[in-house]
Amino acid sequence: MSGMRPILDMNAFREGDSSSAAVSRRLRNVGAASVLFYREPIEMVGATGATMIARDGTRYLDFYNNVPSVGHTHPKVVEAVQRQIATLNTNTRYLVDIVDRYLDALKSQLPAHLGNVIMTCSGSEANDLALRVARAATGGTGVVVSQAAYHGNTALTTDVSPSALKAMPLPDWVVAVAPPGPAQYGQDVADGFAQAVGGAIATLKDRGHAPAALLMDSIFSSDGVFADPPGGLAKAADVMRAAGGLVIADEVQPGFGRTGSHFWGFARHGLQPDIVTMGKPMGNGFPMAAMAAQPDHLAAFCSDVGYFNTFGGNPVAAAAGLAVLEVIHQEGLMENAHEVGAALIAGLRDIGHQSAQVGDVRGAGLFIGLDLIEQDSGTADPAFTVRVIDAMRDEGVMIGAAGREGATLKIRPPLCLTRDEADRFLAAFQRALDRLAAPKN
Template structure:
């Protein structure tokens, strides 16, 4: 069995490789390592210096262009002119904290709220998904009077103190604190053919464990496409039973939409909508500002009111006019360019290409996902019970040589994680499939 791999170690520069870009790149890499030290995280065995980007493509300092199948933050396309224009125009007019009234801020919040179920009447903006999940956990613990949290075993929910404690994939040494219980992700490998019942049973046992430990249960929090666990999206509706079990026990359901939200799954604007569930809190981030640091939560007003009786919340940079103008432009682009439909159509075309490759190469053991968020499992011997983290790493670096950027996920790093911008075209899908086929052939 492969070793468990922390998320930041997947496809990370380890300092053992030599940079191929000549003296200039070597000097830049040395400066990075001196400046940031042990906290520096870089992609690839030989890091890339990027200088520009547009649409689905990024350009390196040496002039090489790369098709981006990894970075889901610039979700509507790198440097989208409408988003950049809205950001710059508002920054040139006014940018201040949220303690002043501003038309654009309220227009944005109204538009964003319209994408959620009616019971989520309040929006609180933050600057990062970590802050959003931190706030969601604090609200849940205040509302329930309990401390216990249930997550999946390779989840990642952020990097504040509170959410690092509920992010198993971020912990390199030691285990989870006693008030956090991790359950296997909703996979057939863990639960057989009845994923919904198996996952709900696991959540029930975790609730019992937390109650026995004296913590009670505050919340079940899941990334609704289980990205870091390896991407588990189907069958639609499998989350309903687990959410019902949690809410009957008095806990809340927090839908972490930081990665699957904003139309990426194609068949829904939010990942939780695919499961017909009613979250108590929804966290969001990453694609929200297409690269501008935006995040937030949608929450039941009574939960927020109770929390604010004790502490309250204010964020200097969130809900600023520039953030609102940027976020509004993102929503406009998703609507005007029909990007949710494009995610569905191009996602189906991408799946066809992946399935064709799987028919020719038994090392592709599973293809999962929805829209333009997919996971492809690899195993060196074609056995899904023996995940191929090393093979995935080799393929990722081979694809870099074929000018495609892609990432990894899963407990053992066995999953290729596919998240291209939503403006992807069929010709770019063809480019990706050709690169993946070549990469697999060169990785023994």
């Protein structure tokens, strides 16, 4: 994976950077698998809406976490979880009304052909199951993903997550293609991306693998956020289906109204995926995820092995998920993502016109990618990106990085973000650049 910056290395703590007792305790407990943000990690004690509160009392605008999608500690979600866990929590071998009420509500947001929903605990499990279903339904084994994709941390999903691999190459049944954008494919992004998928399928066949699936996060978040053009993924989907494979829409990041114009990222592209996976924002912090599939595809898989998940679909998760759906609709959060996201993008582009180290600004709704570049060469500048992230922390804003080189700011605040909070973010970003960056000539 030469040239690829692993996703867990982006702005990560390095042992020796801090001498705090809390950090030492974490390292003793977790060891080499410990993942902490910032070189001087923050101890958090509370959160509400789009704000997180540190042990020292510092209040941070949270532009990093897309898990509490309707806002940290949203009272409706909190109340639903408290009520249900005080009543009943068990597995899906029993009939529990709230579980099927949630499944019916979730299915009402999905294409009608996706008639079966399997609940899991994490997006990793959902994507793992989706790949297994695709293989059972098609008889193929090969998978096409994007160059810096991240789809999970099981053995199977790690193999299809180039950004998770530090040293080992992709297995021969996985081929990665560049994400859809004009820098990669010129003016006809849709046709270029489709041709790349076709080339990947040919490579898989040369290696002895019939294609099973095209697995896409429809906003290509780990690749650096590539949202446009709307509809630009349909041709690639057609190419995969013509070769006998399925299309899996990984909605763990772009789903549940985040892109502003549509409830799902795939819908923004006019796609009718064969399988949809979802996770992070479903429970606003409660661990839950799901895979939605066509009944015949799921039946093909279950005829061989079947599937059961002890905690997936438990009543407390269903209560959290139902509350999240209700909040999104009752509070108009998808519309808010559209309006506030458009203002953020416009503000960031205005700032970019004055800065030599701000490159492209891309995105949809409240999922935005901003490239940081070297002033003279215009190439990606991951070192400067880390400095900006640290400067934003000093300004009371948490933000992360993405992209192949780790030089794209990944902007994904809770969907409840207000215009005032967006303006505060823009002002903080401007101040950070004023301290660090040179003006444009």
